[in-house]
Amino acid sequence: MLNVALLGAGRIGQVHAQSMTAGGHCTVVAVADVNAEAAQALAARIGAEARSVEAIIADPAIDAVLIATSTDTHSDLITRATAAGKAVLCEKPVDLSLDRALATLAAAEATGRPVMIGFNRRFDPNFAALKAAFDAGEIGDGELLSITSFDPAPPPVDYVKVSGGLFRDMMIHDFDMACWIFGGAPARVTAHGSSLVDPAIGDAGDVDTAAVTMVWEDGRIAVIKNSRRAGYGYDQRLELLGSQGLLSAANVLENTVQKITTAGAVSAKPLHFFLERYMRAYEIEWAAFLKGVTEGTAMPVTLREGVAALACAEAATRSLAQGTTVAITPDMLG
Known part of the structure; x- marks a missing residue:
């Protein structure tokens, strides 16, 4: 079973937390947010730990992360997580800057790690x-x-x-x-x-x-x-x-x-x-991401499509x- 972490405990992060914990096909081990109280509250609700982003990315036991933070952090977090060997599901859009998104695409593809963009529709x-x-x-x-x-x-x-x-x-x-x-x-x-x-x-x-x-x-x-x-x-x-x-x-x-x-x-x-x-749709999206990671198949919404x-x-x-x-x-x- 995959160990996963959630980055972002705001409204959309809480939506994803519901999907991540519903199917029993993964273990949500950690939650991070710039608002420490929000991270702690959500982590307690779903039986996870509140940790820093740095600790989550550095933990080799965490196989994948879902990024539900503010858009201006997406590119950096995708780059850091894939460089650390993790699979990534990131909320839309990839970035507010097309140039930064293109740089992220090049960096992530060089790692070979799977990245999916959260176009839930x-x-x-x-x-x-x-x-x-x-x-x-x-x-x-x-x-x-x-x-x-x-x-x-x-x-x-x-x-x-x-x-x-x-x-x-x-x-x-x-x-x-x-x-x-x-x-x-x-x-x-x-x-x-x-x-x-x-x-x-x-x-x-x-x-x-x-x-x-x-x-x-x-x-x-x-x-x-x-x-x-x-x-x-x-x-x-x-x-x-x-x-x-x-x-x-x-x-x-x-x-x-x-x-x-x-x-x-x-x-x-x-x-x-x-x-x-x-x-x-969010529930099906998460299940599709897990299937892609565990079976090694292509992500149904690629980073390139996000770009x-x-x-x-x-x-x-x-x-x-x-x-x-x-x-x-x-x-x-x-």
Whole structure:
């Protein structure tokens, strides 16, 4: 059984702790966080020890680490953990800087240790079923992909200021989904964005409402729509038009009850936020990581794919700033 450690005891770290301790296929031996009290509390809850990051990385008995710390620490921790011989599952994105992410890619690949990036939406049963149907040829060649991802409410402005912006923080998931479904990075990206939800987000230099068009070399198109405000719930939909049909994945609703009367039809709202919507995906993601480590198979979401998603975010950021379409060049992909 693998000995694993969790780096980061904040909200997303606690989500991962639930998945890491649920299946009984590994032993979580340690938790680290810059907030010592948070690390101690989470460690006590899951039967682990609170240790420093340095102690965890230096411990040869720890086989793998899950990195759920702030984004600006990801590259350094991936590099240090792989150099110490550990397998790594790291939350998205790889970094806020594409250059640093590329350096991390080179360093980690040189060690030969497995690294997986936490794009949990790939493991959502609905999206995974759509991808499987597409790969099986059920709608022919993919031509037009539409991804809708709306949050119920914006995050605090203090978070926005350090998040790296909507494209790196929020839409990064959708960039990965588009590259995953179409099997690689696009040739060019065009972005539009506005601050319509909260003027303070615009004052912080970010947008809260955005649409991005991605075009592949062969002409395939993906359109991504993001908003920080959807008062009715967490809106997560995907639609793929192919040469022989259409695949779509609808929202997961609070319940399946539908009322139909002469006045019309009414159903429940979408689940409220990502914890409800994607908890099962986090569990499947962790199981997939453990399987890859124990069986020596390829990681289902590689570090190189994490860099590709970040390259799309970088291109979208440049596109919005410059008002032009930005090419994804080979040097952006490593």
